[in-house]
Amino acid sequence: MALLAVFGAPRRQVDHADQALAAACEIADAVDDEFQDELGVGIGLNSGKVVAGNVGLLDGAMELEERPAVPLKGKTEPVALFAPRRATQ
Numbered sequence: 001m002a003l004l005a006v007f008g009a010p011r012r013q014v015d016h017a018d019q020a021l022a023a024a025c026e027i028a029d030a031v032d033d034e035f036q037d038e039l040g041v042g043i044g045l046n047s048g049k050v051v052a053g054n055v056g057l058l059d060g061a062m063e064l065e066e067r068p069a070v071p072l073k074g075k076t077e078p079v080a081l082f083a084p085r086r087a088t089q
Helices: 016-038
Strands: 065-070 081-086
Touching: 016 081
Parallel strands: none
Antiparallel strands: 065 081
């Protein structure tokens, strides 16, 4: 099963990346609440007009932590990845 959500279309939204990040965190929390360790999800976010891009946070409300860079086809250098820093519960 998969889900694709588009933020900022058909009308441009300045905070589309913040909206997408908040939705991704809410989905991950809902899956964890419902299924605990029985089901895991992977969520990827992209911002911009390209297939691989940056996720920006205009207001800095969510702290991000850097993950290991990955090689991407068509890029000469590995691309940095970031994930939202989750509060420990």
